[in-house]
Amino acid sequence: MEDWKAVATARGLAIPEEDLTRLLPVMDALAASFRPLLEALPEDSDTAVNFTAEAPEPR
Amino acid sequence: MTIVEAGKALRARQISSAELLKRSLSKITALNDGLNAFLLVMEESARAEASRADAELASGRDRGPLHGIPVAVKDLFLTKGIRTTAGSKIFAGYIPDRDATVLTKLRAAGAVIVGKTHLHELAYGVTSNNPHFGPVRNPHDPNRIPGGSSGGSGAAVASGMVLMAMGTDTGGSIRIPASYCGTAGLKPTFGLVSKNGCMPLGLSLDHMGPLTNSVADAALCLNALAGYDPGDACSVKRLPVDYSVMDGSLQGVRVGWPENFFFDAVDEEVAAAVSAAADRARLAGAEVVPVKVPDVDALNVVARVILLAEAAAVMRPYLHRREDFGKDVLALLDSGQLLPATDYVNAQRVRRQMQADFRQLFQKIDVLLTPATPIPAPLIGETTVEVAGRQEDVRLASTRLVRGINALGLPALSVPCGVTQSGLPIGLQIVGRAFEEKVVLQVGHALSM
Numbered sequence: 001m002e003d004w005k006a007v008a009t010a011r012g013l014a015i016p017e018e019d020l021t022r023l024l025p026v027m028d029a030l031a032a033s034f035r036p037l038l039e040a041l042p043e044d045s046d047t048a049v050n051f052t053a054e055a056p057e058p059r
Numbered sequence: 060m061t062i063v064e065a066g067k068a069l070r071a072r073q074i075s076s077a078e079l080l081k082r083s084l085s086k087i088t089a090l091n092d093g094l095n096a097f098l099l100v101m102e103e104s105a106r107a108e109a110s111r112a113d114a115e116l117a118s119g120r121d122r123g124p125l126h127g128i129p130v131a132v133k134d135l136f137l138t139k140g141i142r143t144t145a146g147s148k149i150f151a152g153y154i155p156d157r158d159a160t161v162l163t164k165l166r167a168a169g170a171v172i173v174g175k176t177h178l179h180e181l182a183y184g185v186t187s188n189n190p191h192f193g194p195v196r197n198p199h200d201p202n203r204i205p206g207g208s209s210g211g212s213g214a215a216v217a218s219g220m221v222l223m224a225m226g227t228d229t230g231g232s233i234r235i236p237a238s239y240c241g242t243a244g245l246k247p248t249f250g251l252v253s254k255n256g257c258m259p260l261g262l263s264l265d266h267m268g269p270l271t272n273s274v275a276d277a278a279l280c281l282n283a284l285a286g287y288d289p290g291d292a293c294s295v296k297r298l299p300v301d302y303s304v305m306d307g308s309l310q311g312v313r314v315g316w317p318e319n320f321f322f323d324a325v326d327e328e329v330a331a332a333v334s335a336a337a338d339r340a341r342l343a344g345a346e347v348v349p350v351k352v353p354d355v356d357a358l359n360v361v362a363r364v365i366l367l368a369e370a371a372a373v374m375r376p377y378l379h380r381r382e383d384f385g386k387d388v389l390a391l392l393d394s395g396q397l398l399p400a401t402d403y404v405n406a407q408r409v410r411r412q413m414q415a416d417f418r419q420l421f422q423k424i425d426v427l428l429t430p431a432t433p434i435p436a437p438l439i440g441e442t443t444v445e446v447a448g449r450q451e452d453v454r455l456a457s458t459r460l461v462r463g464i465n466a467l468g469l470p471a472l473s474v475p476c477g478v479t480q481s482g483l484p485i486g487l488q489i490v491g492r493a494f495e496e497k498v499v500l501q502v503g504h505a506l507s508m
Contacts (some may be wrong), residue, residue, distance in 0.1 A: 047407040057289035
């Protein structure tokens with residue numbers, strides 16, 4: 001499992017200890033359900049967010 | 060009253076736009092203290108717009124079905140010179156210098172903008188129990204939530220305050236309030252309705268759409284709202300479609316009936332009402348096809364990872380003001396900050412894979428029929444709810460049948476399909492192929508009650 005407290009410290013996130021502690025089981029559960037999905041992901045699979053070289057028109 | 064009925068009365072000179080607005084304002088005066096559906100009523104500008112609509116009709120200028128119709132927009136859409144809070148303390152004093160494209164289109168169609176509806180803080184939740192502006196209440200039972208995040212829009216339409224209210228849907232936020240309040244709620248295909256000028260939450264998941272009293276009304280609104288907008292990088296160029304032509308026949312329509320996931324944990328009354336809708340589909344000529352749907356649990360997880368990261372990215376400039384966020388929203392934003400960038404990118408890659416899986420499913424069917432929510436509206440303040448004999452988090456229960464569809468970008472409609480013994484509405488969800496709103500609306504029109 002990811003050490004979320006270490007992640008928060010390394011990134012300099014100003015999340016108080018009490019709030020962070022409450023998040024740990026949520027983050028662990030999310031990672032446990034998400035990360036296995038990557039095992040079947042083909043190496044050449046593309047992202048759903050696409051970039052196009054044609055610049056958008058101004059708003 | 061529906062938009063179709065009001066439009067007929069307007070053109071028969073049985074009522075004026077000013078009188079429709081007067082009725083709308085009277086309802087708001089009578090009900091809003093209790094329901095808290097509106098954050099702002101724009102009485103003066105609405106009167107001017109109604110007066111103009113009447114003058115134009117009298118002179119022979121008819122802008123179409125929304126001409127002179129009182130509508131509202133969720134307080135997430137930018138309104139030039141008018142406060143746009145997003146239901147947040149952060150933006151409590153924010154006055155935009157431009158209108159959202161949705162506002163521009165509604166005004167061009169002659170609609171009268173009555174005001175701005177209440178929502179879950181930052182549109183990031185399903186209860187509309189807002190810590191800064193108070194809870195929105197369900198018109199069917201004021202002790203219950205209207206759903207969210209477009210809770211004010213659902214309550215405003217269901218209580219008759221306006222004939223249409225715009226919502227936004229990032230993980231079910233149009234369909235959930237439609238289900239809990241007993242209205243129609245349409246999440247169009249991603250890219251069909253511009254999100255330019257709507258405060259973002261999930262940049263690749265946000266959809267804009269109407270909540271209305273009938274499916275025919277939703278179709279009329281989509282006619283006015285759809286269209287390419289160069290100001291929205293996700294907007295798609297399509298030939299115009301008239302969504303409003305529909306009858307009750309479903310001859311030749313293949314309706315997918317999910318054999319897995321969607322009925323695994325659903326309230327008995329909800330399951331029975333949705334099952335009855337499938338029977339009505341058969342009677343209307345549809346072929347009901349049992350189908351195995353791809354892994355929706357996985358799709359929901361992917362959608363959650365994407366939303367957590369995108370929302371945290373959008374709100375990053377304000378995250379040092381921790382005391383200005385509600386606890387639930389702050390926890391979600393903190394979670395998004397903790398997620399590695401690699402998870403976000405990989406979630407977008409899995410999303411692309413799953414899109415292909417669902418594309419295969421929709422080669423066998425034209426629409427998928429599911430409950431919109433597995434339960435009727437929970438009580439305000441309830442954090443867990445019993446579903447099919449087990450306790451479940453209200454947020455997860457409310458979103459698990461709708462959230463994944465946002466990751467697919469497919470059109471999805473919630474329509475009322477019955478009421479529980481205690482009188483609470485039950486929502487039926489109809490999901491279709493990309494840009495095939497016409498079929499989705501046709502099925503919704505035939506099956507809604």
